[in-house]
Every structure is written in structure tokens, then in C-alpha cells.
Amino acid sequence: MKNPNLKGLIAAPFSPMLENGDLNFAILDDYVDYLVTQGVCSVYVNGTTGEGLSLSFEERKLAAEKWVQAGKGKLKSVIIQVGSCSLRDTKALAKHAAAKGADVIATLPPFFFKPKTIGLLVDYLAEVAAEVPDVPFMYYHIPEMTGVHFDMAKLMKEAADRIPNFGGLKFTSLDLSEFGRCSELFGDQLTICYSKDEQVSGAYMLGATAAVGSTYNYCGKLNNKIIDACMNGDFKTAGKLQKKVTLFIGVLLDYGLDVAINKAVMTKLSGLDMGPSRLPLAPVSAQTVENITKDLKKIEFFDWGQ
Numbered sequence: 001m002k003n004p005n006l007k008g009l010i011a012a013p014f015s016p017m018l019e020n021g022d023l024n025f026a027i028l029d030d031y032v033d034y035l036v037t038q039g040v041c042s043v044y045v046n047g048t049t050g051e052g053l054s055l056s057f058e059e060r061k062l063a064a065e066k067w068v069q070a071g072k073g074k075l076k077s078v079i080i081q082v083g084s085c086s087l088r089d090t091k092a093l094a095k096h097a098a099a100k101g102a103d104v105i106a107t108l109p110p111f112f113f114k115p116k117t118i119g120l121l122v123d124y125l126a127e128v129a130a131e132v133p134d135v136p137f138m139y140y141h142i143p144e145m146t147g148v149h150f151d152m153a154k155l156m157k158e159a160a161d162r163i164p165n166f167g168g169l170k171f172t173s174l175d176l177s178e179f180g181r182c183s184e185l186f187g188d189q190l191t192i193c194y195s196k197d198e199q200v201s202g203a204y205m206l207g208a209t210a211a212v213g214s215t216y217n218y219c220g221k222l223n224n225k226i227i228d229a230c231m232n233g234d235f236k237t238a239g240k241l242q243k244k245v246t247l248f249i250g251v252l253l254d255y256g257l258d259v260a261i262n263k264a265v266m267t268k269l270s271g272l273d274m275g276p277s278r279l280p281l282a283p284v285s286a287q288t289v290e291n292i293t294k295d296l297k298k299i300e301f302f303d304w305g306q
Contacts, residue, residue, distance in 0.1 A: 001160050001164070001165075001166055001167070001189060001190060002135075002136045002137070002164070002165040002166065002167050003136065003167055003168065003189060003190050003191055004077065004079075004103065004104045004136035004138070004167045004168070004191050005191060006042060006076075006077060006079075006104070006191045006193060006209070006210040007041065007076075007209055007210050008039075008041045008042070008210060008211075008224075008227065009038075009039055009040050009041060009042075009210075009211055009213075009216045009220050009223060009224060009227070010040070010041070010042040010043065010044050010077075010079070010193060010210055010211065010212040010213075010216070011035050011038075011040040011042075011043050011044070011212075011213070011214075011216045011217045011220070012043070012044045012047050012048065012049035012050065012195075012212055012213060012214050012216075012217075013031065013035070013043050013044075013045060013049065013050055013067070013217060014049055014050060014051075014214075014217065014259070014262070014263045014266055014274045015046075015050045015051050015052075015055065015063065016028070016031065016272070016273070016274050016275055017274070017275035017276055017277070017278075018275055019275060019276065021276065021278055023055075023059055023062070023063065024273075024275055025062070025063075025066045027272055027273070028066055028067065028069075028070040029070055030272060031070070031272055032070045032071055032074050032075065033074070034270050034272060035075075035217065035220070036074055036075075038216065038217070038218065038219070038220030038221055039220045039221055039223075039224040040075075040216055040217075040220050041075060041076045041077075042075055042076050042077035042078065042079065042103075042210075043067060043071060043075060043077075043078055043079065044079045044081060044106070044170065044193075044212045045063060045064060045067045045078060045079065045080050045081065046060050046063055046064065046080060046081045046082070047081045047106075047140065047170075047212075048142065048145060048172075048214075048259065049214040049217075049259055049262065050063070050081075051259060051277060051278060051281075052081055052083075053083075053084070054277075054278045054281075057089055057092075057093070060082075060093055061093065061096050061097075064080045064093070064096065064097040064100055064102060065100045067080070068080075068097075068100050068101045068102055072101075076103075077103040077104055078101075078102055078103050078104075079102070079103065079104040079105075079106055079138070080093075080097035080102040080104070080105055080106070081106045081107065081108070081140060082094045082097060082105060082106070082107050082128070083106075083107040083108025083109070083110075083140060084108075084110075085110050085111060085112045085113070087110070087124065087127060087128070090107055090128050091127065091128055091131045094107070094128050094129075094131045094132050094137075095131045095132060097132075098131070098132040098134070098135045102135065103135070103136075104135065104136045104137075104138060104167065105128075105129075105132050105135050105136070105137050105138070106137070106138040106139070106140050106170060107125065107128050107137075107138075107139065107140060108140045108142070108146055109121055109124065109125075109139075109140075109146055109148040110124060110148075111145075111146035111147060111148055114146075114147060114148050115148065118150045118151075118154055118155050118158055119158065121148070121150065121155065122155065122158045122159050122162055122163070125137075125139060125159060125163060125166075126159075126162055126163050129163045129164075129165055129166065132165065133164065133165055134165070135165065136165060136167030136168075136191075137163065137165045137166055137167055138166075138167050138168050138169060138170060138191070138193075139155065139159065139166075139168075139169050139170070140169075140170045140172070141169050141170060141171050141172060141173065142170075142172035142173070142195075143172075143173060144172075144173070145172075151178070152169060152171065152178055152179075152181075152182050153178070153181045153182050153185055153186070156168070156169065156182060156185070156186050156190065157185075157186075160186070160189070160190065166190070167190060167191055168186070168190035168191035168192050168193070169182065169190075169191075169192050169193065170193045170195050170212055171192055171193065171194055171195060172195040172196065172212075173196065174196055174199060176199060176202050176203065176206060179192070179194060179203055179206060179208075180206040180207070183206050183207035183208065184206075184207065187207045187209075191209070191210060192208065192210075193208075193210045193211060193212045194208045194210075194211050194212070195211065195212040195213060196213075197211075197213040197214065197215045197216070197219075197223070197245065197249065198242075198245060198246050198249050199242075200213070200223060200226055200227065200242070200245075201226050201229075201230055201235075201238040201239060201241075201242040202242075204226075204227055204230035204231070204238070205230060205235065205238075211223070211227070214259075214262050215245075215248075215249070215262070217266050217270070218265065218266050218269040218270050218306065219245070219248070219305055219306065221306060222241060222244065222245065222304065222305055222306070223245065225237075225241055226238050226241045226242055226245070229241065244304060244305070247299055248296070248299065248301055248305055251292065251295045251296055251299065251301075252265065252292070254295070255288060255291070255292055258281060258282075259277055259281055260276070260277035260281040260282060260283070260284050261284055261288075261292075263275075263276075263277055263284075264284040264288070264289050264292075265289075265292065267289075268289055268292075268293060269306065
């Protein structure tokens with residue numbers, strides 16, 4: 001095992017784009033500086049929020065390289081997600097990211113031809129991890145998107161036994177019971193990043209030490225207050241603040257929260273132009289952004305959310 005010992009808030013960054021859909025790396029230095037002001041200590045690149053599966057192979061390589069460069073000296077860890085439905089592409093992306101200086105490599109499972117057993121999934125993961133033997137390797141569990149859902153405690157046990165550089169999970173599920181089992185069994189040996197922003201306090205009560213999220217891009221200060229309260233045993237304050245997060249996310253859900261909506265909110269709140277998302281994500285109109293802003297004002301988000 002090779003525990004990356006990730007701690008604190010980890011933003012899942014958006015992929016900034018120009019209006020024509022090309023990637024816009026020109027703003028990455030400013031983006032990283034903004035994340036630091038939000039209390040973000042690491043980034044998880046080319047995941048769901050970053051539209052990683054909508055980027056080309058070459059774009060993903062370039063994004064990995066640019067984020068590693070931008071994060072140097074400012075972020076504790078740059079985690080690169082390399083998963084795809086092609087084992088060869090996934091291995092090549094992993095090897096490239098490691099060569100460019102990524103601190104951690106993570107991968108989705110294959111999600112078109114899905115593994116039928118934990119053993120087959122670990123076979124797949126082991127091949128990818130073998131390309132980067134000196135870098136911690138993590139599994140990206142997000143069953144609502146991949147349709148791949150095995151018992152994560154069992155997967156962690158087999159992966160830890162068979163993959164020398166296995167480092168843990170990014171756990172993207174509302175199932176806190178399953179998360180709690182993983183934390184109890186492996187939390188002292190491996191990193192299990194919780195990744196549902198609306199339940200981060202519950203995860204920290206169950207032993208989480210790191211959280212990956214999309215809203216941490218622009219709402220990191222509030223979430224750090226939640227984490228601090230949990231770490232200090234002040235669960236009353238943590239619960240009170242968590243309710244505010246769920247209220248805020250509820251507003252976004254009213255508008256069909258997806259990456260495109262979230263990206264538009266990031267542009268509005270940060271002042272950094274994230275640009276559009278790629279199809280099939282629907283464009284977000286200026287009127288929709290205005291309506292979201294009005295609804296956020298109604299819940300006084302701008303007084304406590306940033």
C-alpha cells in the first residue's frame with residue numbers, strides 16, 4: 001500500500017473553456033490562487049466536474065501537465081483522474097501524468113463493458129497501477145455515473161492485497177453506512193476521500209480526513225468551517241452549517257444542477273470566466289444565471305456562503 005495521506009478540502013476543478021469549446025489554460029494561475037483563498041489545499045483533475053470524459057486523449061494529457069505546473073508551490077497535491085473505457089488509454093494517461101509530476105493517480109472503472117466481479121475490476125486496476133509503481137493509486141467510486149457498484153470494503157481489501165501502490169478511494173456516494181465501514185476497516189492505512197458536498201459533516205463524523213467536491217471551488221471557506229467544527233467535536237455547529245450547504249445546493253437543484261450549471265455559478269461567484277460546457281450538457285443562459293443569483297440572495301447566501 002502507498003497511502004497518499006490526503007487531508008482537508010480538495011476541489012474538483014472545472015475545465016475552463018473558450019466560447020468555441022477549446023480549453024482555456026490561460027487562467028489556471030489565477031484559478032489556483034482563487035482556490036487557495038477558499039482554503040482548498042489540493043485538486044482532483046479531469047474528473048466529473050472537469051468533464052474529463054468529454055475531453056480528448058491529448059486534451060487530458062495537456063490538462064494534467066498544466067494543472068501540475070499551476071499547482072506547484074501552491075497546492076499540496078495534484079491528483080489526476082485517468083479513467084476511460086480503454087485500458088490502453090487509461091494506462092497511457094496514468095504513465096504520462098506520473099511523468100509530469102502528478103502526486104496521485106486515480107481512475108474510474110471501465111463503464112461500458114463493466115467488470116462482473118470485484119476480482120475482474122481489481123485485475124483492471126492492477127494493470128493501470130503497475131504503470132505508475134512509485135505513485136499512490138486510487139479508485140474512483142461513483143456508481144451513479146458508471147453503473148459499477150461493488151462493496152467498497154471488499155474492493156479495498158482485495159486491492160490492498162494485490163496492488164502495491166494502492167492508496168484508497170474517492171468515495172462518491174450518499175451511502176454513509178458503506179463509507180463508515182470503509183473508514184473503520186481501512187481509515188488508518190489508506191485515504192478515503194468523501195465526495196458528496198451535501199453530507200461532508202456526516203462523513204467527518206465517521207472518520208473522513210479529506211473531502212473532494214465541486215462546490216469547494218467557490219464555497220470552500222464555509223466547508224472548512226464545517227470540517228473544523230467536526231474536528232473539534234462541535235457537531236452542533238457543524239450541523240447548523242451543513243444545513244446551509246444543503247439549502248444552497250437545493251437552490252442549484254431547482255435549476256437542474258449539473259456540471260454546466262455549477263460552472264456558470266463558479267464564473268458568477270469567482271469572477272473567473274469558466275466558459276461553456278460541452279454537449280450533451282445544455283448551455284446555461286444569462287437569464288438562468290440571473291435567476292439563480294436572485295434565489296441565492298433570498299437565502300442570504302452571499303452573507304454566509306463565501
